Every structure is written in C-alpha cells, then in structure tokens.
Amino acid sequence: MVTIKRILTYIHDKIRHDGQNGNPKGGNNSINFAEACKDGSRGLNCRGLATVLNECYLSMGIPSRVITCMPKTYINDCHVINAVYSSTLGKWLWIDPTNDAWVTDELGNLLSVQEVRARLRNGQPVHVNEEANWNNEKKTTTEDYLYEYMAKNLFYLESWTRYGFNTESDREKLINYIFLQPTGCDSEERNPRNYSVNDDRYFWQAPQQAKTD
Template sequence: MVMMGNLHAAQAQVTMEDVKRYFTEQSLLVKQARDFQDYERAEELDYAILRTVLSYPEDIQKKINPVKGALYYNIACYRSLMNKKEEAIEAFAKAVENGWVNFIYTIKDKDLENIRNEKRFTAMVDRLQEENDFPNILKQAGGYAHKKDSLLPKFTYLPPNDCNLIRIKEHFNLDSIAGYGDELSKIKRLLGWVHNMVRHDGQASDPISNDVINLINTCQKENRGLNCRMISRILNECYLAMGLKSRSITCLPQKNTDDCHVINLVYSTTLDKWLWMDPTFNAYVMDENGNLLNIAEVRERLISGAPLKINEDANWNNKKKETKEHYLDFYMARNLYSMKCVLNSGYDTESQIAGKFSPVTVTLYPSSALNIINKQSGCTDNATYFWQSPQQ
C-alpha cells in the first residue's frame, strides 16, 4: 500500500489549508488501523475519505485528482491482505481508472501478493506497464547527439559580485550557512537549508514578486509553501551568490499533459562535473560507491538498470522519507524524457512583475524526437552542448 501523507484532500466550501489539515488527520487514523493490521477498519476509513473527495466541487477535485487513484489502490491492498481476491481486483481496476500509474510500486508491493497471479490483475498490470514503465520508456526514447556546435549560444552564469546576489548572501549570511568545510559540504548544506526554509506545495501559485528575500520572508510570515520551480530558483540564486555555477533544470515527461519537476544542477570544481541537487526532496543521487552523479548519468543508469541510490535524509517536507524506488524509478524516470533551462542563469529570471521579458530557454530532447526539435526554436538533441561545463 502507498502512504498518502503528501497527497492533498479537501472538503467542500473550505480552503486548501483546511483540505490538507483534514486529510492529514484522517491519514493518521488510517495509519493506526494499518499498524494494528486492522485492514477492515483501514478500508472503511479510506472509503470515508473517498466519499468526501468525490463530494467536492469540480475545481477542488481537479487539484486533488491523484488522491482517488491512491485511495482505491490502498483499498485493493487491504482486500488482498484479507484474501478478498475478487474485491481487491475490482478496487485495483478503479485505481487505474482514476489515475493510478505507479507501475514500479505495483509490481514490488507485497500487499498485493495474494492477487499477483490472478489473470485479471496481471492483464491490468501489463496495460499499466505499457504506458508507465518509465525506465523502459526512457530506453525506447534513446539517447542524444554528441557534437560540437559553434552556432548555439553558450550558457552564462551571473557572477557573485552582482549587487542582487551580494544582497542575498549578506541578508541570509550564506557564508555561515554553507559553513567552512570543503566545496561539496557547502553544496549539501545550502541544499538542506533551502529545503528546510520553504516547504513544498505543488498547488501554490507563484507570488507576484519573486525576489528571493521576499519569497522566503513571505512564506514564513504567511505559513505558505512554494512549488518546486520557485524552490529551485531560491537554491539557484543562493548557489550563484556563493560563487557556484548553477542552473535550474525543468525535467519533463514524454507526455506534455503530465506534471514536471524542477531541480538544480550545480557545478563542482572539486569533481569537475555537474551534480544533481533537488531542494524539494533534499535529494542528491549517487552510484553504488557513493559517487555523486549528474542528471545525464542518472538517466543513463535508469535506462541500463545500473545501481542508483539517494541520500538517507531525502524527504518530502520533513514529513515523509523519500525512497529510491519512488523518487528515481517512478517519479524522476517519468520526468527525464527532456530537460529545459534558461540560457542565462541569474537573478529573478522568472519574475511575473509587469514589464519583465521572458528569459531565453533551451530544451534538450532525445534524438528520436527530431520532429519536435525541427519544428520548435530553442530545442536541441546535442547533449554535449546542453551539459557543457561553465569553463567551456
């Protein structure tokens, strides 16, 4: 079964904060029932939550749509654990109908062992795999071109002596936050600081003023969160203020109707390579020997099946521990089909303040997507260009 502490729920005619509070309270009751292996009680509670969710106005239901599939999936798990095979399969079918797409989680979940070999269940899992085996989708999408291309403009990075970056550095005393250890420890400490300063809220709208100081102060005063894009932007400017070359990378799925995720790519002069840093989940990625990896390396390892691991303290909002299976095999494997970032990494690149122009962006697609690359400006399959080091 899947833990649901990071999903959203609501009640009619209430705010989203009321929604989250309600769902958190109910989830605690469900967890208590599961802990006592009272699966019948857990099923009753999840059905009660489901009835409430289905009673919400349409606009609320759109915001919390993933909840329905997850609730039906959990109900399928309870029924499987009680050996109610037919009822479990029916609930799983409804889970898929209502947006459950986590193929990797499904095939590994021990709660479903009692229905694992049932023909109806295996047929649904096969269909689920066709569209949601994301490492395999990446494999089918293929790789990139690697060539020198002098016609494409170089990526640039705002220097730390910029007045706005100096203001950020001094206001938050980033020297103290980063500490006086080596470069890698500073990179990780800044990652953890941003993660703890601002909580993630995927439904949060972008504030009109995107000044980093104002963003953090507003979130603390109003007890509100930010989406992954804005959290990444905060970390990006903190890295730049400390003299670290950094980019915010929008990681995109193959289907443009799906959600995306924004993480950071920071350059380590010590290792002479880019590094994956995700402030939303306080996460970085390593190989089996603990070597830090970049986005390109993670994508290649997901395709080949090579070992990957994430740091032990990776988490969502300091409430839910993140696992390699969910974070990489499912969530990020889905979102590594193509990557997009601004050409000039700097201060306030995505402000909504009137009069600000849209920044120039570059998107890296796999070479199999030439139909997109040839039709749209700012697109390339040249990985050598896209991942160029700041020294080039």
C-alpha cells in the same frame, strides 16, 4: 561538496514544498519568495524552491541551473530541480530542494543529472541519499522517487541559457531556453530564441568560471 549540501538542506528546511498552489506574486526571485514564506504560513512549488536555491548558489559564486524535467507527454505533472556545478568533480550535480536530495551510484559517488538519466535508461543502479525527505514529514525513497517518479520525468530537459538574480521574472521576454531532447523529438516550444539539442555534451558543458566547492 559540503557547501552545496549545506545550502540545499538549509533552504529545504526553511521553506516547505507546496505543489498545490502557485508561487507568490511580486517577483519570481529568492528575496520575494523567502519573504512571503518566512512566517511559515505558506510554501513554494518545486519551481519556486529551485529558483530560491539557484540564486543562493549563484550568490556564493557556485554555478547553478534550474532544470525542468519533462515527461514525453505532459498531462498535469513535471518536476523542477537544480543542477549545481562541482568544480571538484567536474560535473553538474543532481540537487533537488523539494526532497533535500542528491543521487549516487552503487559506490556512493555523486552523480550528475546527465549520469542519472543515462543510468536509469541503461538499467544501472542509482540511489537517493539517506537524508532525503519531503517537508521533514515523509522519507523520500529511491524506488518511489527515482524509479517511479523521476524516470518518467526525464524524457527531455529544459534550462535557461543564462542565470542571475530575478532571471525567472524575465523569462518570457529576455531569457532563451535550451532543450535537451532525444533525436527526432521536438518540444512544443516554437520561439525562435530557443534552442533544441540532442547533444548531452553541449547541454552540460562546464561553466567558464566555477568557485571551488
């Protein structure tokens, strides 16, 4: 877990979040994004940050996914985080580079995205880490981040079915999406290459190989 947290904080501190502007052109990958942001003149939106962090984890042999967290009705806002697999804990952990954030239960145990979603639904306590912040300027609090903002953005989840360098650039042609949705709901995505499921166990199945974190 130390490695997962250190990589998260490193990317969070190196590239600021900018949700008001689009990401750099020239390739949706960590190298292009980091190069464009290295002088500090610009940042990335939440998807860009999650893309950079995702490829950093993958380069270290740590399974990682980009997770788009969607509200029931999309108006003008959603949020993108990472799910990073801890072989030690045997689950996909909630990792958010926009806020340098992970989530724990009342005993301090790290939680998966699946567990956070279930706990919010069931009224069980969740806590964001004390270090969580936005751009090292504003503290990220449990109340604002989890109970106000993310609670509405966990109605359904989107992920890719495969991950690698520059995957985000190929998503329109080569990438299949998988959607985790409540029973009876269906996203607006009608591409026959995509999958819609309501089985948490299927969506969050463990990767075939995972490096010890």
